Amino acid sequence: MQSGHIPNSNNFPFEDVLKNGKFKSLEALKYIFRNKIVSNRDLIFSCGSGITACIVLLACDLVMPNKKSLYDGSWTEWATNQKLFV
Secondary structure, eight states: OOOOOOTTOOOOOGGGGEETTEEOOHHHHHHHHHTTOOTTSOEEEOOSSSSTHHHHHHHHHTTOOSOEEEOTTHHHHHTTOTTTOO
8 A cells, every 4th residue: 555645634643632541631632623723624534444533533523613524435545546646
């Protein structure tokens, strides 16, 4: 599988939103997301296979009003589609 990234994406490792296996405080989550997310844009979450992106999506949903969705094909699908890969 190719390495790379989806254009215009931001990296939010799921571990960054957790502390001792639970979500960080709302204030901490606001800080994490508001520094990288434009508040009026729709958000699409992905990861390697679509599983851990759910953790980040849920954490973001606690503090950001943006419309959110999950790209369940995630990198596994993206990297194999030559039309999408940049």
